[in-house]
Amino acid sequence: IVQSQGKTAEAQQRYEKIVANNPRAALASNNLAWMYAEQNHKLDTALNLAQAAKAEDPESASFNDTLGFVYLKMKLGELAVPPLRIAVEKEPENPGFHARLGQAYALTGDKARARQELERALKLKPDFAGADEAKKVLASLGS
Numbered sequence: 001i002v003q004s005q006g007k008t009a010e011a012q013q014r015y016e017k018i019v020a021n022n023p024r025a026a027l028a029s030n031n032l033a034w035m036y037a038e039q040n041h042k043l044d045t046a047l048n049l050a051q052a053a054k055a056e057d058p059e060s061a062s063f064n065d066t067l068g069f070v071y072l073k074m075k076l077g078e079l080a081v082p083p084l085r086i087a088v089e090k091e092p093e094n095p096g097f098h099a100r101l102g103q104a105y106a107l108t109g110d111k112a113r114a115r116q117e118l119e120r121a122l123k124l125k126p127d128f129a130g131a132d133e134a135k136k137v138l139a140s141l142g143s
Contacts, residue, residue, distance in 0.1 A: 003031065011035070019049065026056035026063065034066050037073045046070045054083070061090035065097050072100060077107025088117075095121040095128040103137050111141045 003011035015032035018025050033049035036042045050067040057063055068084035071077070084101040091097055102117030118138040122131060 008035065023052060024056060026053040026060075029053040029056075030060075030063050030066050033070055037066070037070045040073055043070065043074050047074065059086070059090065061087045061094070061097065064090070065094075065100065068100055068104060072103055072107070075107060077104045080104035081108065093124060095124040095134075096130050097121075098124065099128070099130050099134040099137075102134065106137050106141060114138075115141055 012032065012035050015028045015035070018028040019032055023029070029049040030053035033046040033053065036046035036049070047067075047070050050063070050070045053063045054060070054067050064083040065087040068080040068082075068087065071080035071083070081101065081104045084097065084104050087094070087097040088101050098117045098121035102114045102121060105111075105114035105117060115138065118134045118141075121128065121134050122138075125131070128134075
């Protein structure tokens, strides 16, 4: 609730407390990992948290997306692709998942797949959160 109210710092503190008390608290681990990755901060910790969340629910689209996002932030495209593929398979109508998968493919040098995923994301919802970044990556791929 606190996070949805935009109180990011307070939410982060609460997640840190929850995870400290219960390392198997998958949702808190996942959300804290995402926050760290978004801030490009504590990426090793974010990775551990994202892996812990995925271990609790390996089929969760959200947990796989977070793990892929952390790998993206670490510039590890090859490792980002598998969990992001799972996220896309589980929720094929989520433009953010397609965009992050496209970014992962771009990191690996697979321009065709990167373009396909980024275009799919923008087709699903041209103004999704992250659309500007998707457009930037798409433009960087050339023709």
